[in-house]
Amino acid sequence: MKLSTASMMIVALVVSPLTIASTVVNTSISAEELKAAQDAWGKALIQISSANDKGGQKQATETAKQVLDQAYGYKHGAVLFKPTLASGEQTFRTTYDGALSYFVGGNSKFPNDSGFALKGWTDYKFENAAVYMNGDLVLTTGKVHMTGKDGKVTTVDKTWGFKKDDEGKLRIVLHHSSLPYSSN
Numbered sequence: 001m002k003l004s005t006a007s008m009m010i011v012a013l014v015v016s017p018l019t020i021a022s023t024v025v026n027t028s029i030s031a032e033e034l035k036a037a038q039d040a041w042g043k044a045l046i047q048i049s050s051a052n053d054k055g056g057q058k059q060a061t062e063t064a065k066q067v068l069d070q071a072y073g074y075k076h077g078a079v080l081f082k083p084t085l086a087s088g089e090q091t092f093r094t095t096y097d098g099a100l101s102y103f104v105g106g107n108s109k110f111p112n113d114s115g116f117a118l119k120g121w122t123d124y125k126f127e128n129a130a131v132y133m134n135g136d137l138v139l140t141t142g143k144v145h146m147t148g149k150d151g152k153v154t155t156v157d158k159t160w161g162f163k164k165d166d167e168g169k170l171r172i173v174l175h176h177s178s179l180p181y182s183s184n
Contacts, residue, residue: 027136027164034131034138037162037170041071042124045146048103048117057106060118064103068096073163073171084156084177085116123147136164139174155180 044067052060073079074096081093083102090110093099101107105115128142141159148154161174 027168029133029136029138029162029164029170031131031133033164033170034133034140034162037071037172038126038128038140038160041172042126042144042146044071045117045121045124049119049121052104052115052118053120057104057115057118060115061100061104061106064100064117067103068099070169071172072096072099072175073165073173074099076163076165076171077173079172080161080174080176082176082178083116084179087112120149121146122149138162138170143180144177 044063048060048063048067051063068074072081078094079099081099081102082091083093083099086093086102090098090112093102097107098110101110101113103115103117105113105118107113124147125145126142127145128140130141132139139159139161142157144156144158146154146156156177157180159174159176160172162170163173165171
């Protein structure tokens with residue numbers, strides 16, 4: 001049986017979506033992936049603190065490097081990072097070295113950094129006020145409550161942007177953190 005040109009076009013139209021569909025990659029981020037990424041950040045903060053307690057700043061630095069490599073997008077492009085306790089010329093940490101110094105200190109280029117992750121954190125809790133999900137990008141804003149060894153809870157306001165990379169991993173590409181406003 002010989003197919004006419006019109007018949008072959010109809011077959012091509014019917015078959016093409018199936019062929020294309022097998023190559024489509026869904027990069028949308030699920031609520032479960034977002035929760036896992038936020039939990040991983042909180043666990044990593046505690047892990048860096050624990051590494052510091054066990055092996056000092058050197059071990060904490062190695063742990064923090066692993067965290068930065070796994071959680072942040074510095075290897076993929078710009079990261080918009082405004083840490084909680086940074087000010088002046090070094091408020092924004094758009095480089096890997098700047099972020100590492102903020103978490104563990106010890107970098108003479110960032111003399112005001114004492115190591116936010118070295119403060120003995122033992123627990124964390126997230127309260128997302130809002131989440132905006134759009135394909136491979138998720139933005140969140142809310143509060144993070146971190147508990148120190150003394151039981152004192154520190155609360156920070158946090159905005160995050162997570163982007164799914166080519167390997168399907170969520171990477172932090174926006175991290176803005178500040179202490180809540182106080183009129184006193």
